[in-house]
Amino acid sequence: MCHLDDTDVDAMFPALLAALLTLEPDAKIFYHNVTVARLTTAARARWEDFLMTPAVGKRYYDDMLNEVDARAEARGEARGEARSVLLVLESRGVPVPPALRERILGTVDASQLDVWLRRAATATTVEDVVRD
Structure with a gap:
């Protein structure tokens, strides 16, 4: 993700998502936030669009929200x-x-x-x- 202004960054989204899904909840949230903070506004919007596709987003966000909810409840x-x-x-x-x-x-x-x-x-x- 060295060339954050480059639209080619979109090609990295599937690999980034796959890596994030392997992490423990705290690490997943941390690296998600670090990644989003480093993206340009345009790239961030494309990342969010990628995550919101039916095949990807529901599972990713549901997992993250469930983990956050479980920790907050505990x-x-x-x-x-x-x-x-x-x-x-x-x-x-x-x-x-x-x-x-x-x-x-x-x-x-x-x-x-x-x-x-x-x-x-x-x-x-x-x-x-x-x-x-």
């Missing part, structure tokens, strides 16, 4: 679980310093949050909850 569930940990601690009168509050809220590992929620039900300190 983050939302983790955030809710983290809030539950904090709510249990708060309802039991266990103080939670700001640094540990941020650690709990920043955790996205559902199994770790489950462990912490169980511990929060009986712990006397927040350190008892987040211990390894």
Whole structure:
């Protein structure tokens, strides 16, 4: 894609798409965004047209959107679980310093949050909850 002003860049679209489809979700989104940012306005429009063809676009965009939705849903569930940990601690009168509050809220590992929620039900300190 060295000659981004060249209309021959269109010939690279199938190979680019094939490469993007082999990547993990985060990498796919990253490289898609990098590619689109480097294209001229005209080439970007042609890339988008290529992706929107019935044979190509629906699968590509559906895959990307499903991956983004799944990650957003997982983050939302983790955030809710983290809030539950904090709510249990708060309802039991266990103080939670700001640094540990941020650690709990920043955790996205559902199994770790489950462990912490169980511990929060009986712990006397927040350190008892987040211990390894």
